[in-house]
Amino acid sequence: MSGTIQDTSVEAIRTWLVGRIAFYLQRSAEEIDADAPLVEIGLDSVYAMTLSGDVEERFDLEVEPTMAWDHPTVNALAGYLHGLLGSRG
Amino acid sequence: MRYPAFALAEHLDHGLGDPRDPARPASFARCVALDSREEFPAEICAELDRLGLPRFYVPAEYGGELRSYEELLHAVRILARRDLTVAIGHGKTYLGAVSAWVGATPEQARRVGAEVLAGSVISLALTEREHGSDLLAGEVSAVPTGDGYRVDGEKWLINNASRGDLVCVLARTEPAGGTRGFSLLLVDKRRLAPGTFRCLPKERTHGVRGADISGIAFTGAEVPAEALLGATGAGPEIVLKSVQLTRTMCAAMSLGLADQALRLVLDFATGHRLYDRPLVDLPHANRTLTEAYVDLLIGEATSVLTARGIHATPGELSVTSAVAKYLVPTMMDRTIPRLGQVLGARALLTEDHADGLFQKIERDHRIVGIFDGNTLVNLNTLVNQFPGLVRGYRRGVVDPGLVDTVELARPLPDFDRSRLALLSRTGCSVVQHLPAAVAEVLELVDAGIAPPALAVQAETLAGLVDGLHERMAAYRPQPRQVPAEAFGMAGEYALAFAAAACLHLWLRNRHWLSDGPTAPLWADARWLRACLHRLIGQLRPATATGSGSDDGEDYDRLLPDLRAQHHEGRLFSLLPARLAEAGAQHSESPSRLAEPAPQASESPARSAGTAAQLSEVAR
Amino acid sequence: MTVDTAPVPGTAPALGSEPDLEAYLGDPHDPANPVGYPAVLAADERGELLAEGERALDGYGLNAEFVPRALGGRFDRADRLAQVLRAVFRRDTTLGVGYGVTTFIAATPVWTSGTAEQRRWMADLLLRHGKASAGYNELAHGTDFGRAALQARLDGDHFVVTGRKEMVGNLSRADAVTLFARTDDRLGSRSHSHLLLDMAALPAAHRRHLRRYHTAGVRGVLLGGLEFTDCPVPADAVVGDLGSAMETVLRAFQVTRGVLPGMAVGIVDTQLRTVLRFALDRRLYGMPVAELPHARATLVDGFLDLLISDCLATVVARALHVLPEQTSVYSAAVKYLVPKLLQEAAHRLSVVLGARSYLRDGPYAIFQKNLRDLLAATLTHASAAVCQATIIPQLPRLAQQGWRSSPPPPPALFRLADPLPPLDFAGLGLSARGMDSLTATLREYLAGPGNDPAVARLCGLFTAELDRLAEVCAELPPRDRTVIAGRRSFDLTDRYATVLAAAACLGVWWHNQDDPFLRDTPWLLAALSRLAGRLGLDPGAAPDGLERHLFIELLERHEENRGFDLVNRHLAG
Ligand SMILES: Cc1cc2nc3c(=O)[nH]c(=O)nc-3n(C[C@H](O)[C@H](O)[C@H](O)COP(=O)(O)OP(=O)(O)OC[C@H]3O[C@@H](n4cnc5c(N)ncnc54)[C@H](O)[C@@H]3O)c2cc1C
Numbered sequence A: 001m002s003g004t005i006q007d008t009s010v011e012a013i014r015t016w017l018v019g020r021i022a023f024y025l026q027r028s029a030e031e032i033d034a035d036a037p038l039v040e041i042g043l044d045s046v047y048a049m050t051l052s053g054d055v056e057e058r059f060d061l062e063v064e065p066t067m068a069w070d071h072p073t074v075n076a077l078a079g080y081l082h083g084l085l086g087s088r089g
Numbered sequence B: 001m002r003y004p005a006f007a008l009a010e011h012l013d014h015g016l017g018d019p020r021d022p023a024r025p026a027s028f029a030r031c032v033a034l035d036s037r038e039e040f041p042a043e044i045c046a047e048l049d050r051l052g053l054p055r056f057y058v059p060a061e062y063g064g065e066l067r068s069y070e071e072l073l074h075a076v077r078i079l080a081r082r083d084l085t086v087a088i089g090h091g092k093t094y095l096g097a098v099s100a101w102v103g104a105t106p107e108q109a110r111r112v113g114a115e116v117l118a119g120s121v122i123s124l125a126l127t128e129r130e131h132g133s134d135l136l137a138g139e140v141s142a143v144p145t146g147d148g149y150r151v152d153g154e155k156w157l158i159n160n161a162s163r164g165d166l167v168c169v170l171a172r173t174e175p176a177g178g179t180r181g182f183s184l185l186l187v188d189k190r191r192l193a194p195g196t197f198r199c200l201p202k203e204r205t206h207g208v209r210g211a212d213i214s215g216i217a218f219t220g221a222e223v224p225a226e227a228l229l230g231a232t233g234a235g236p237e238i239v240l241k242s243v244q245l246t247r248t249m250c251a252a253m254s255l256g257l258a259d260q261a262l263r264l265v266l267d268f269a270t271g272h273r274l275y276d277r278p279l280v281d282l283p284h285a286n287r288t289l290t291e292a293y294v295d296l297l298i299g300e301a302t303s304v305l306t307a308r309g310i311h312a313t314p315g316e317l318s319v320t321s322a323v324a325k326y327l328v329p330t331m332m333d334r335t336i337p338r339l340g341q342v343l344g345a346r347a348l349l350t351e352d353h354a355d356g357l358f359q360k361i362e363r364d365h366r367i368v369g370i371f372d373g374n375t376l377v378n379l380n381t382l383v384n385q386f387p388g389l390v391r392g393y394r395r396g397v398v399d400p401g402l403v404d405t406v407e408l409a410r411p412l413p414d415f416d417r418s419r420l421a422l423l424s425r426t427g428c429s430v431v432q433h434l435p436a437a438v439a440e441v442l443e444l445v446d447a448g449i450a451p452p453a454l455a456v457q458a459e460t461l462a463g464l465v466d467g468l469h470e471r472m473a474a475y476r477p478q479p480r481q482v483p484a485e486a487f488g489m490a491g492e493y494a495l496a497f498a499a500a501a502c503l504h505l506w507l508r509n510r511h512w513l514s515d516g517p518t519a520p521l522w523a524d525a526r527w528l529r530a531c532l533h534r535l536i537g538q539l540r541p542a543t544a545t546g547s548g549s550d551d552g553e554d555y556d557r558l559l560p561d562l563r564a565q566h567h568e569g570r571l572f573s574l575l576p577a578r579l580a581e582a583g584a585q586h587s588e589s590p591s592r593l594a595e596p597a598p599q600a601s602e603s604p605a606r607s608a609g610t611a612a613q614l615s616e617v618a619r
Numbered sequence C: 001m002t003v004d005t006a007p008v009p010g011t012a013p014a015l016g017s018e019p020d021l022e023a024y025l026g027d028p029h030d031p032a033n034p035v036g037y038p039a040v041l042a043a044d045e046r047g048e049l050l051a052e053g054e055r056a057l058d059g060y061g062l063n064a065e066f067v068p069r070a071l072g073g074r075f076d077r078a079d080r081l082a083q084v085l086r087a088v089f090r091r092d093t094t095l096g097v098g099y100g101v102t103t104f105i106a107a108t109p110v111w112t113s114g115t116a117e118q119r120r121w122m123a124d125l126l127l128r129h130g131k132a133s134a135g136y137n138e139l140a141h142g143t144d145f146g147r148a149a150l151q152a153r154l155d156g157d158h159f160v161v162t163g164r165k166e167m168v169g170n171l172s173r174a175d176a177v178t179l180f181a182r183t184d185d186r187l188g189s190r191s192h193s194h195l196l197l198d199m200a201a202l203p204a205a206h207r208r209h210l211r212r213y214h215t216a217g218v219r220g221v222l223l224g225g226l227e228f229t230d231c232p233v234p235a236d237a238v239v240g241d242l243g244s245a246m247e248t249v250l251r252a253f254q255v256t257r258g259v260l261p262g263m264a265v266g267i268v269d270t271q272l273r274t275v276l277r278f279a280l281d282r283r284l285y286g287m288p289v290a291e292l293p294h295a296r297a298t299l300v301d302g303f304l305d306l307l308i309s310d311c312l313a314t315v316v317a318r319a320l321h322v323l324p325e326q327t328s329v330y331s332a333a334v335k336y337l338v339p340k341l342l343q344e345a346a347h348r349l350s351v352v353l354g355a356r357s358y359l360r361d362g363p364y365a366i367f368q369k370n371l372r373d374l375l376a377a378t379l380t381h382a383s384a385a386v387c388q389a390t391i392i393p394q395l396p397r398l399a400q401q402g403w404r405s406s407p408p409p410p411p412a413l414f415r416l417a418d419p420l421p422p423l424d425f426a427g428l429g430l431s432a433r434g435m436d437s438l439t440a441t442l443r444e445y446l447a448g449p450g451n452d453p454a455v456a457r458l459c460g461l462f463t464a465e466l467d468r469l470a471e472v473c474a475e476l477p478p479r480d481r482t483v484i485a486g487r488r489s490f491d492l493t494d495r496y497a498t499v500l501a502a503a504a505c506l507g508v509w510w511h512n513q514d515d516p517f518l519r520d521t522p523w524l525l526a527a528l529s530r531l532a533g534r535l536g537l538d539p540g541a542a543p544d545g546l547e548r549h550l551f552i553e554l555l556e557r558h559e560e561n562r563g564f565d566l567v568n569r570h571l572a573g
């Protein structure tokens, strides 16, 4: 993972997020429901914070560690990140 | 397939009944309550008398039924598993009498035997206020009076000194003391003139709070000549031989307590949920459980071989009993608190969770490493024998009795006290036969009979034990100022013994134990690999990060076995033993125990409610 | 509430002064001292908090130690707080937990997220010796806070609270309760809020006290439970935003977890003193036990364990002020490692004390009490596994960045006499974002000119270890980064925490060259060697006479009645 910015479309962010979450949970990407609360699919509060680290590295973007608490599904997160990245231009 | 040495233990356990049934006198609930009231478990001890336990303290030749120390080992284990206060409160009579089995004339021994069979309580008084491990510093004196002795002085911290009918006292018979200056007197308190002795108040202790830990002070107490056990001046020698038997039994106490601790934590880990799954499914937690299980198996292998050695290789007991008394309590002193970490705050509760039993086990267990020869005394015994152990290892000396020691299906010869020795002339055959066992393992691996991983472990072990003996050889014995490193090496030697014991046990018993309830443990050398993994890990300094690619799968493979023994109400053991918790002895139907443990995370309301119910029933 | 006059030798300190609690509590061995060991042991036997002890601490104004200076209290430094409470733990852990820690844990979320009024209210309550309870625990959920069930439903201008809290200190006599409540049915990390309850104002009909939980350690601590049924609570009781409790906890607990281990050092300080007393008095084979090499080595090792523990505890407490963005990792590491080191040291000491460690009477009776209490203090507030689980998810990022390239910390982190900036509770970082300045000290020292070769060699062992840790942690398999992490991850946190301890020892030695003891190199060499040994790294042969040197230091401190910790100050009696 490097800081280089890739595709920042909602779709691309979502795919990437699903990949990370599938990685942590050792499931296949197809099993991750993008509308399910992360806690319900097994990513508890402290662990959800790791996602913010991944985001910071992937997109070279500083986010709150609690980002996934406030945007607790993949789709919500993808939308949120897309907004941030878009506004950055 | 049966393992007959468990018969006595099963008889006692089933005789006392399901300990989870609070209505039983020997229930966990009652034992915890007695402990908190600091009350002696008299009713349970009386029950053990009724179940005939005293007969098993007396060797058959002196009128009792003690034929197998292996059997006694498991009996002590099963009692300690229920309640250590009971085990030592009752078992103390064996300790009080053992000097007679080891050092008295046969006629005297039969007399002592008759006392035990009649239910007399006998205690052993070595320790004094100012003198513990240093037996030859004792100040209690016995001065010959013509027709007996006059005893003066105080013995203190003595189990059952107040309740006891007789006290076996180590007393100074030569004012100058020395190794031939002390003798053993079996003092019959019932026959002492009033005013010549006084029992000291019960000490308040950290654990075993109900036990009668007190003392006795003599002031001109006249005892008859026949109170002398063995020859004048033979006291230290008899004591040092006797403790070879009793220290082996102490290891059993640790096994029993740790077994119960593991059961309690497994109960909790199965029912309690965290992060949406049972605690037992969190890998870190279940690893702690399998490690404790492995510790128990290692402790069992060590203790069983030591106990069988009492019959088969008694000349080596000075080494093996020190190993067992050091290793097993020390290991469990670490294992039990680690289990407590999984139990979390509940480990502290004295009433609310599982009868408040865990905290009691944790407190009780700490005494096992202290009494009857503490950790350092036992390690020192090993240090003193380094030269002989190194010699024996280099020459590959193996006592012919080793075969009987390690093959559990073989009948044991009768115990022969004349073969006990203060120092082993043959070193320690279990360790000295390790290279041969390693070679045999390698052949089995080559032949495709044993898993290849075992070969690596066996060779690693052989290398470590070789290296240890080299370091032991370089040690120059020092009489008192024993350096800390020497104690370290003695500790490693004990681990080496345990590893060798595991190897021999597996090699010599894997055929007949390949069926029956514990068969899965034996398949694929599963238990052996985990035990060796653990022992090698302790023998070898911790390895640097990243060097071991292995994730401890050896432990994970044991989880199903552990859980099966738990569900089926069996002892955590290499061998099949059914506990009273499993229900009536002869109904083989696993009944309710086959059901999974309660799945719902316990609500405090329920536990409090249950506790209330329990105490109601108890009343 | 009136202030009782303390029945202890000392005079009550004025606010704003630097009172000496140790002297105030008087000689622990004096049977006439109402807060001496005999009284403490007797209270423990009765399962009571020592009433005279509570009065004495009221008289001293201990609660003021928990109240920030800005609010009229004495709290301005976390390391100092640990030292003050250490005097209590040295005397009676039960009081330390049952009077001190419980209140501190309850107040900290209010300092972290409360409104000005709430903070004022809590400060006033504490300054008048009121009691606050930290209402978190539900037995069924334990540390899995996200599943805590006690519910507070907002209904117009008030909450309606239903549910129970269990095994909570002082609940039965609390004036205030900081209650962790579910305010949203959904699973998630925004579903809980803190409510600050004024117990006097709550309608009694809607709450019921559960009976007391009795424990084998800290037997006098009043652990209780409380059941609420449709209990109305004013809406303005909420601390911080609705749904913010989880975040507040992650900050506030950095302070409490970061400070508690430094207090617990006091327990083992007493254990060591007790066993040393025994070893000097007891004769065996014609000599004092202290002259047996094994016993002596055990005593010296115990001393080192105390110094190491105090170094890490003190540095982490100071980090709360100096490196607040990094302490999410450090506070978990110290709460994990220090109790473990202390526990192991106490166990080894118990082997030397032998039968006396098993007796509840006699001159060494305090030892068995402390064994039980230490275990309880270890399990309180966050178990080892929970602390380790806090570090685990941060490991990969630390490995990728922090362990290689973090800037070294400011010397103030280590300079024990240096003032500290005020602790900004709300500024504590929820994650260290891969930063670790503490271990950077090791590299900084190695890179510096004129370093001591023996020190540098040992430091090199730890930087090499850190490099290996970085390799492994960067490649940690996914599940080993989560709640179902295997033993491997937990072991990594143990090794990492050990490296942190080494860095703390180094820094304390390096930056306190004006302290007559700390500037001495032997203790550092011995401490680093001991930590290296813990990791299975070969520290090389110890310099000749090292153990003797430390044993003499230990004896001197004992004879002059000074503590065995970094503070090294005179004790009472
Ligand atoms: C003296 C004392 C005072 C207390 N005072 C208070 C108080 O004032 N207020 C209050 O709210 N509570 C208080 N408590 C309760 C305390 O906070 C709880 O003990 C704590 O919440 C931990 O819960 P638990 O031990 O019940 O176990 P749980 O959290 O249920 O955990 C059970 C076990 O799981 C283990 N575990 C957790 N996570 C993992 C993982 N990822 N992998 C493997 N294992 C894991 C834990 O180590 C533990 O052993 C007090 C407790 C004590 C002993």
Ligand SMILES: Cc1cc2nc3c(=O)[nH]c(=O)nc-3n(C[C@H](O)[C@H](O)[C@H](O)COP(=O)(O)OP(=O)(O)OC[C@H]3O[C@@H](n4cnc5c(N)ncnc54)[C@H](O)[C@@H]3O)c2cc1C
Binding pocket: B123, B124, B125, B126, B127, B130, B131, B132, B133, B134, B156, B157, B158, B159, B160, B205, B208, B213, B367, B370, B371, B372, B373, B374, B376, B377, B380, B482, C282, C284, C289, C292, C294, C295, C351, C352, C353, C354, C355, C356, C358
């Ligand atoms: C509950 C309980 C029940 C007991 N029951 C009995 C009983 O029934 N009968 C009986 O006679 N006694 C009994 N004892 C006493 C007990 O067996 C002795 O106290 C113990 O074995 C002797 O050790 P000590 O702890 O008194 O220490 P000491 O012998 O005084 O030794 C002090 C310390 O010196 C160290 N030390 C000792 N030897 C060495 C060595 N060789 N090398 C290096 N260091 C060493 C150890 O660290 C030890 O702890 C009982 C004690 C208790 C607590």
